[in-house]
Amino acid sequence: MTVRGSGGVRSSGGVRRVRTALLAVPLLAVALAGCGIRPTEVPTEFGPAPSRLSCTASGPGLATQSSGGILVQVFMLCSSQLVRVDRIVRVTDGNTEMDRVQAAQALLDQLAAEPTDAERQAGYTTDVQDGMTVGEPRPEDPDGALRLSTEPAALTSYALAQLICTFSASAAASDGGAVILGGPGTDPVRRYECTPEVLSRPGTQSPPSTEIGRP
DSSP states (O other), rough: OOOEETTTEHHHHHHHHHHHHHHHHHHHHHHHHHTTOOOOOSOOOSOOOOOOOOOOOSSEEEGGOOOOOOOOEEEETTEEEEEEEEEEEESSSSOOOOHHHHHHHHHHHHHOOOOOOHHHHTOOBBOOOOOEEEEOOTTOOOEEEEEEEEOGGGGGGGHHHHHHHHTTTTTTTGGGGGGEEESSHHHHHOOOOHHHHHHHHHOOOOOEEEOOOOO
């Protein structure tokens, strides 16, 4: 038998080969499923697509820029994760010693600052808004507590994760690396922790916290 079309005459064997090739697609999907491999559909629901951002800022080393300043580390956002970034806190009086509140404010200012050109090109961003301050604890607060000018619960998940993970690796942390934080009101402070889950998924994983009641 022959099939006549616009391209001329094709043999019935050619038709059978085309049908066989078309049938192979669903058969391949069944074979993959039988081997425990699930055929991938687009779009998938297994998280964001791989990022092309480098998340590595290039430029002169901060060690050569630290004269007259203090080298600190803050957590910025890149590819929906938290990434540690070196920054320089400038000091004008030559005093490099800071107490807990001063250290927390210096770190907060760095988190709220616009990323440098090199950081922006690498994909770094921040969700911490400018103008927030850190104050002394209230008399009824436990040792090591800090009070923000904004309620921690009012911060975005990203901003709170940046704040807690940055503070937890600094002099602003209490014993054990936890961060005891409260807002401007009279509500009790809470004890926050930075976990690997928060570092990798700050948008969906909030820092674990426990309320610390008044003594």
